[in-house]
Amino acid sequence: MFVFIFVITPVSLILRLFRVDPLNLRMGVSSQSHWSERSERSQPSHRFKKLS
């Protein structure tokens, strides 16, 4: 609860203040396409070892 109230919530409010929209929640910003191009097109070998 501490993390949520004292870390996540303030960061969230700051992000909103600067209109950062990581989840693409604002409608109508890009109406041509909602696809995101992949920069790394296939999972390279080293990433099979990683959890991210």
Place this chain on the structure above:
Amino acid sequence: MNVLGISAYYHDSAAALVVGGEVLAAAQEERFTRRKHDKSFPLHAVRFCLEHTGLSPTHIDAVVFYDKPILKFRRLLQTHLAYAPKGLGMFLDAQTSWLSDKLFQRRELKRLLSQELDRSVDWGEKLYFSEHHLSHAGSAFFPSPFEEAAILTMDGVGEWTTTSLAIGRGNQIEIIKEIHFPHSLGLLYAAFTAFTGFKVNSGEYKVMGLAPYGTPRFADLIKSRLIHLASDGSFQLDMSYFDYCAGRSMTNKKFHDLFGIPPRQAESPLEQHHMDLAASIQAVTEEVVLSIASGVAESTKLTNLCLAGGVALNCVANGKLLRRGTFNRIWIQPAAGDAGGAVGAALGWYHMYAQQPRSVVEGDAMRGSYLGPSYTSTDIELRLHDLGAVFTTHDTNTVISRTAQALAEGKAVGWFQGRMEFGPRALGARSILADARSRDMQKVLNLKVKYRESFRPFAPSVLREDVAEWFDLRDDSPYMLLVAEVKESRQLKPERSNDLYGIELLNQVRSEIPAVTHIDYSARVQTVHKETNPRYHSLISEFKRITGCPVIVNTSFNVRGEPIVESPEDAFRCFMGTEIDVLVLENCILYKDQQTVPRSRYEGTFALD
């Protein structure tokens, strides 16, 4: 090389074992633990895979988990950053699982593999992680009959991705573009599933079955307010109507006000507006799938399409996509949901990490999806003796002829043969079968055998060679993932239907095979192939010889809320607890009226799905 694929910790845990590039065994954990959609580590499924192939844990070269837990963790964190201070309850609920299932997942997997399989193996060395949608794409492309294909994966959400377009060539998959959470066709459908009173992650199928009873009068409203569809088929949801990012429910008051209807309570009566909602979301889903597929065809210029992800289980949309002719050929992974991720993760590692070549198999490389456990007649006899069952054992020809005769006499038959299916559909290995020509069978099976909602349709199994004679379908549909209309010449027009609505339409005879004809004349077809299931093929052939009809009802061998039966004991319990008349386990036949053990009450044993 021996590769173990694992899908776990969300829903439908499963394990798959790939040996030398071939999928030799795969099973869902729920079948062993008897907990529907079991999400725990698939220990029983892993053990089955090893036993079936005769491999010991030391023979495993790689264990590949089907998604990336840290990416998922980041998505959860960023979602909270976007919504806080809203979402505290969800945050508190999720804390524990974040630690065990995500942040420390490598450690947890190593511990389980070591503790349960073999302590002498360095599992950390052998543990790998594939992206969720790469696992889906791998399950869709690598077993497919295509050397080159576009791959479309659509589900609720993986790590960030909800929809992906990839291209498969030879032994490689290249992901081209993605649509990210929270914009998800799977979650949009799930929101309507919850709103119409069904359970998310299991009730979507019911919504699809309910849709033909309604009219899509809300479709325009959904398209104008809830989803923006771009010209290339990609989409964005207006999240102000949904609560799944930071709340405990899928939809919010704004959503309910939009439709002017409160959410339906589970198990309460279904009204016409619920059917209209189902019809509307189904229509919108079909439009999005067709539109996105057109965009994919245009951008890739490819003529083959592979599908996976939970949305690919929407067989009505799949059937329309096939008939539209956007792609020449379509192949859909039978375990299109998360269970199939185990297959895709293992195959992805084998081809993409280990750089092993891939050979394209005619038909496909899923072996009819008969990848689970099997039991010999001798083993079954011993087990039946222990259960106190009264049974007789016969040669194969007698089993086939007696079963076909029982079906022709209108009996409900439990059919337990060969290796269990992998994926959500029963395909003639763990099935309840019946006569599709019977006008009462749909009602009888729903209410007395399956104990499930009366509106739900049943699917037909048809001999591959006869499919075009009975359905508006010329292609293979071995996995029951394509819906097609009953052929017009087989349809019967009910005398009075204009003054009937909703469920009232149910009891009308609409074709020569009314038990498998939905109210819009559609049917979820399974083509039965001699090559993959010769015994089931023989049974339907014999039924055809007796009756002239090569179509039977095929529904999963379980009751509502129960995982499909895995063992002879599961099958016997289900047989004794329901109105199934005859049970056929390999070469053993059991008739209900000859059994001496007391009947058990089965209805209510399993939590409703």
